[in-house]
Amino acid sequence: MNAELAQLLDRVRGLSEDVDFACVREWKGQxxxxxxxxxxxIYVPRELIHAxxxxxxxxxxAGDRLEIIRGDAYFQSYICHIPRSTIEMALTGRLDVxxxxxxxxICDVIRNLSGMWRLLFPDxxxxxxxxxxxxxxxVGGAYWRRELEQLWSDFSGLAGRPRDARALARSLEIYNxxxxxxxxxxxxxxxxxxxxxxxxxxxxxxxxxxLPPEEHTTLLRRYRELVAEESERREEDLSRIVLVGTFxxxxxxxxLLTLERAGCSIVDDDLLLGLRWLTEDVPEEGDxxxxxxxxxxxxxxxTASVYQPEGRRGGWLVESVKxxxxxxxxxxxxxxxxxxxxxxxxxxxxxxxEGIPHTQFKYSENTGQFAxxxxxxxxxxxxIRLWSEA
Ligand code: SF4
Numbered sequence: 001m002n003a004e005l006a007q008l009l010d011r012v013r014g015l016s017e018d019v020d021f022a023c024v025r026e027w028k029g030q031x032x033x034x035x036x037x038x039x040x041x042i043y044v045p046r047e048l049i050h051a052x053x054x055x056x057x058x059x060x061x062a063g064d065r066l067e068i069i070r071g072d073a074y075f076q077s078y079i080c081h082i083p084r085s086t087i088e089m090a091l092t093g094r095l096d097v098x099x100x101x102x103x104x105x106i107c108d109v110i111r112n113l114s115g116m117w118r119l120l121f122p123d124x125x126x127x128x129x130x131x132x133x134x135x136x137x138x139v140g141g142a143y144w145r146r147e148l149e150q151l152w153s154d155f156s157g158l159a160g161r162p163r164d165a166r167a168l169a170r171s172l173e174i175y176n177x178x179x180x181x182x183x184x185x186x187x188x189x190x191x192x193x194x195x196x197x198x199x200x201x202x203x204x205x206x207x208x209x210x211l212p213p214e215e216h217t218t219l220l221r222r223y224r225e226l227v228a229e230e231s232e233r234r235e236e237d238l239s240r241i242v243l244v245g246t247f248x249x250x251x252x253x254x255x256l257l258t259l260e261r262a263g264c265s266i267v268d269d270d271l272l273l274g275l276r277w278l279t280e281d282v283p284e285e286g287d288x289x290x291x292x293x294x295x296x297x298x299x300x301x302x303t304a305s306v307y308q309p310e311g312r313r314g315g316w317l318v319e320s321v322k323x324x325x326x327x328x329x330x331x332x333x334x335x336x337x338x339x340x341x342x343x344x345x346x347x348x349x350x351x352x353x354e355g356i357p358h359t360q361f362k363y364s365e366n367t368g369q370f371a372x373x374x375x376x377x378x379x380x381x382x383x384i385r386l387w388s389e390a
Contacts, residue, residue, distance in 0.1 A: 005226040008219065012203040015210055016253070019062045019089055021097050023210050027055055028097065035159055037125070038098035040086070040110055041248040042274040042305060044129055045148060045292055047282075050213065051164065051171040052155035057098060058209025058274065060250050061085045064366035066092075074116060075109075080334045081364045082249040083113045090120065100125030100158055104274075106248060106305045107339050125158050127151065133307040135297045145293040152289065168288040176281040178213045181220040183276065188224065190267045190324045194235050195227050198243070198266035199256040206250075208275045238265035239381040242326045244317060244347065245333030245340040247273040247303050251363050258370040259330070263381035267324040270303060277301055304339035313343060314350020321356050327384045330377065331360035357384055 015023060028034040036055040039046070046056035062085035071088035089095050101124065103114035114128040130147070132140030156163045182205055189196035204223045208216040227233070241264040250271065259266065280299040282291050300306055302316035321329060329351055333340035344360065351358050359380040361373055 001232065002226055002230055005223075005230060008223055008226065009200060009203065012207040012219070013253075016203050016206050017063070017065055018210075019065050020094050021057065021210065024055060024057050024097050027212065033160065035099040036097060037100040037102065037155070037158070038095060039102040039129075039274075040104060040106075040113070041082075041272075042104055042106055042303070043131065043277040043296075043300070044102045044104050044274065045151065045296075046213070047168065047171040047175050047292060048148065048152045048155055050174065051168040052152070052159040053161055053167075054099070054155065054159050055212060058206075059086055059089070059095065059098075059101070060206070060209055060272075061365045062089055063250070063252055064368055078336055079109055080249050080336045081366060082334070083109050085365065086113065087116065090117075098124075100127070100155075102127050102129050104129045105131055107337075109338075125154065127154065131296065131305075135307075137294070137297060141293060141297050144296055145289065148289055148293050165288055168292075169284075172282045172288055172292065173284070174213050174217075178208065178217045178220075179276050179278060180281065181217050181224075182208070183279075185220060185224060186268070186276075192235075193238075193240065193265040193267050195230070195233050197260055198269060198271075199253060199260060202253070202256055202269075202271055205272050205275060209272070236265070237385075238263050239328060239384040240265050240267045240324065240326045241381075242267065242317070242320050242324060242329045243269035243271070243332055244329060245331050245337070245344070246271045247305075247340070248337065249334035249365050251332060251334075252365060252367055254370055255332070255363055255367065255373060258374045259377050262374045262377035263385075264330065264377055267326050268320045270301075273301060273303055304343045313346040314348075317347050318350050318354050318356065321351075321354075327357070327388060328380065329356060329358040330380070331358060333360075333362055335362045335364050357387070 024036050028036060036057050037049045038057045038059045040059055049056040061082040066085055066088055068084050068088050070091050071084035074087050075084055101117055103110050114126060117126045132144045134140035152163055185201060189201055207219060243266050247270045278295050278299050279301050282295040331344055361376055
């Protein structure tokens with residue numbers, strides 16, 4: 001592998017494993033008064049944090065890199081792992097680098113976590129971001145516009161900077177560019193998945209949760225250029241798979257590697273969905289806050305936390321399978337993840353109606369044993385190949 005590509009991949013892997021947020025500390029140390037605001041998965045309007053001169057930081061759990069000692073005491077046993085590791089990181093001072101924290105409305109676990117945060121850290125800025133579930137401009141749109149206005153005021157107070165519409169317009173452009181580059185990579189991966197293994201694309205995308213967006217866009221571009229120069233990557237005859245259910249608690253990297261080794265070529269996924277939530281550019285003309293609010297209504301991606309009228313629940317998944325010429329779907333959800341698991345039957349029904357094969361298993365961010373998953377995914381991949389040849 002090209003030395004620069006290997007170096008870039010080492011760097012993004014290091015960023016994903018760093019539960020101490022060294023790069024955020026470094027960024028803050030580069031200027032006086034710099035502040036950072038953390039956010040849980042999935043979507044928060046990062047543009048507003050950026051426009052206030054602060055760094056948005058994704059808090060995506062600690063994976064298997066932290067022993068949970070105090071975090072378990074805060075939660076019952078039958079919920080997912082990400083809130084435990086998040087509390088553990090907070091109680092061990094790892095999140096002290098964050099001057100504020102946002103909890104987007106995905107599920108009750110995140111809602112409860114935001115309440116705990118208020119009690120544990122009464123001096124820090126905390127906000128539960130209740131995104132609209134009504135997509136009519138007069139109802140959900142008006143509500144979301146007011147929420148964004150409030151958030152922007154809060155951030156400007158936290159940063160000690162007046163609200164600046166021109167700065168926000170610039171931030172919209174910067175994030176448009178960033179999402180565009182991620183979309184380019186996803187499209188390139190769908191065309192030639194052997195060039196962009198999911199385990200790599202995941203790390204390269206994930207770096208955007210801690211790097212400033214401008215730097216992340218440059219990194220994404222360089223990755224694409226380096227892969228284009230890479231001569232050792234050869235086309236492989238693997239099963240083309242869409243991976244679903246990974247939008248919040250992130251699977252361990254070992255799980256993605258296991259799927260690849262089991263013969264699955266991931267051509268679409270819902271990993272790190274918050275970093276690419278808006279599927280189109282926020283328009284360049286008009287009031288920037290209006291544009292950001294409208295973009296949520298008009299071009300949010302489809303996932304479990306977004307309301308959809310009855311009957312259309314699985315349409316987006318079938319569409320993804322067709323668009324990416326996938327041969328099957330793997331439902332891969334965190335254990336006890338209500339949003340992912342409750343919608344699975346509806347998605348399965350949509351796949352069954354189209355005769356699209358699927359399989360499912362669960363994980364935890366700290367899962368360390370992959371033998372059973374490898375066997376299951378390998379059998380699924382083999383059966384797809386056999387059916388397609390029959
Ligand atoms: S993994 Fe699922 S249940 Fe857990 S916090 Fe995320 S969305 Fe909620």
